[in-house]
Amino acid sequence: MKGIIRLLFWVVALTTFCGTVSAQTGKQRLTREQLAEVQAKHIAKEMAMDDATSQRFIDTFCQFQRDIWALGPRPKQPHSQMTDEETEQALKNRFAHSQKILDLRQKYYGIYSEFLTQKQIRRVYELERQMMDRLSKHGKGKRANR
Template sequence: MKSVFKILLFAMAMTTFCVSAYAQKDNRQRMTREQLAETQAKYIVQEMAMNDTTAKKFVATFCQFQKEIWALGPRPKRGVSSGTDAETEQAIKERFAHSQKILNLRHKYYEEYSKFLSQQQIARVYELERKMMDRLYHRSQKERLKNNK
């Protein structure tokens, strides 16, 4: 009887431990957009070994650029081909307009970066930013697949 009680007590302890460990895993906080942008900017600063003055300017400029991109709102949806020709044309034009707004912002911030970064540094910033976006995209796809199972 004592051994059965010990086994039952052990099983309950293990269950409690596993549930609390699982709950802690799920309670991790997601970063806000602002925190993510600042983290990305600091990563780029570190990768490029910028000095303190340049780093401060870059982080502030990068974060402001991200805020302006977010202000544009989400990308217009794709795949309206099941509608009429007029609806499809309107959807295509909306995507073009959104893409043009993004291009205008990229040009504006290219000019800002040019004030304190060399052209090679700007190219490296774009390269690092692209790699980060690819990693985030692939991570989100893995999460989506994991959650759909």
Template structure:
């Protein structure tokens, strides 16, 4: 009887932990989009944009970041690079160049879009702020969540 109760308790605990992990996965997806929005609002505030420009900027910036993230390179195993043939290595290089060109095309497209309602100095400052935010996030990622203060 005691074993039966123990098995039930362990099963319930397992189910609860699985449900919690599933919910965390949903939160991560939402948090990525929320992060874009927070980043857009933060940059817009730093640029001291008026209300109309602020709204247009955040909408455009969110579209820009989503397109860029959709094009972001997928992480692959480093071991593959050591074992690939010359032909495979050349193919991978061509794919990286194509992807880089697509990302550059997106940046150019949105530069033109931002130029319609922002000054060149504001755009330059926006890219500078974006770079600093990404460096800060990268540094946090390197330090790990347990080391953040």
């Protein structure tokens, strides 16, 4: 009986210790909503926007991201095992998805034009592209290390 109690004690102790260690070392990932807000705040800070413009930009940028996510994932790339009809449909799906993204970009360009200058809008797009490139490279490095 003592042996079982001692074993149970060790199992509980190790479980508690391992849980504490993993909680300390594991980084919590941001949700995509949080990431969009961090990106918007970074862009607003980088461009030295005033408080009112900054808040409007953050709200607009986050809404744009939500609208993009609502479109769903990008349709799959056609591959060699597909028939001609399947390939044609896959290509048409990708074109339609790309058109929806373009429509959203034009819509939000109009909204940005209400409170940002054309040079500021261009700079927003540049900073957004830089961040996406950086995140893309960071993600590729993590996958290579696995």
